[in-house]
Amino acid sequence: MDLSNELRPEIRLCAEAAADRKAEELVILDLRGLSDVTDFFVICHGTSDRQVAAITDIIEERLRRDLGLRPAHVEGRRQAEWILMDYIDFVVHVFLEDKRSFYRIERLWGDAPRLPLPPPGDPPLPRASGLPSSPSGG
Numbered sequence: 467m468d469l470s471n472e473l474r475p476e477i478r479l480c481a482e483a484a485a486d487r488k489a490e491e492l493v494i495l496d497l498r499g500l501s502d503v504t505d506f507f508v509i510c511h512g513t514s515d516r517q518v519a520a521i522t523d524i525i526e527e528r529l530r531r532d533l534g535l536r537p538a539h540v541e542g543r544r545q546a547e548w549i550l551m552d553y554i555d556f557v558v559h560v561f562l563e564d565k566r567s568f569y570r571i572e573r574l575w576g577d578a579p580r581l582p583l584p585p586p587g588d589p590p591l592p593r594a595s596g597l598p599s600s601p602s603g604g
Contacts, residue, residue, distance in 0.1 A: 477494060481584055484521050493572055500577060503557075504554065525558055547561070
């Protein structure tokens with residue numbers, strides 16, 4: 467059975483967007499049954515603060531544009547060492563490599579299953595109906 471097809475569209479879109487900005491060591495943790503706070507963590511890192519910001523920007527842009535989702539809360543944008551985007555059902559963590567090594571968030575949630583990443587070249591997700599086709603459209 468190919469579990470990558472079972473990824474929720476928003477989680478898959480996060481992974482695709484992060485990969486497009488060359489995010490490193492992308493991990494998706496399934497926290498269902500382990501956390502009352504959220505269902506999934508999407509975790510990755512960049513090699514510079516500019517790359518960390520670019521990764522979070524593209525994730526936020528694509529989720530808004532393609533699925534009409536906006537984060538409930540974003541932290542860490544100013545320093546861009548660890549940016550957390552809280553979408554309630556899932557949380558995106560984008561780190562600088564050294565900060566990721568220091569906080570070791572995957573080890574804190576070591577009981578959480580890791581979900582497989584979507585294979586490169588999977589067909590793109592369809593846009594949500596009624597949403598503008600360009601990022602500048604709203």
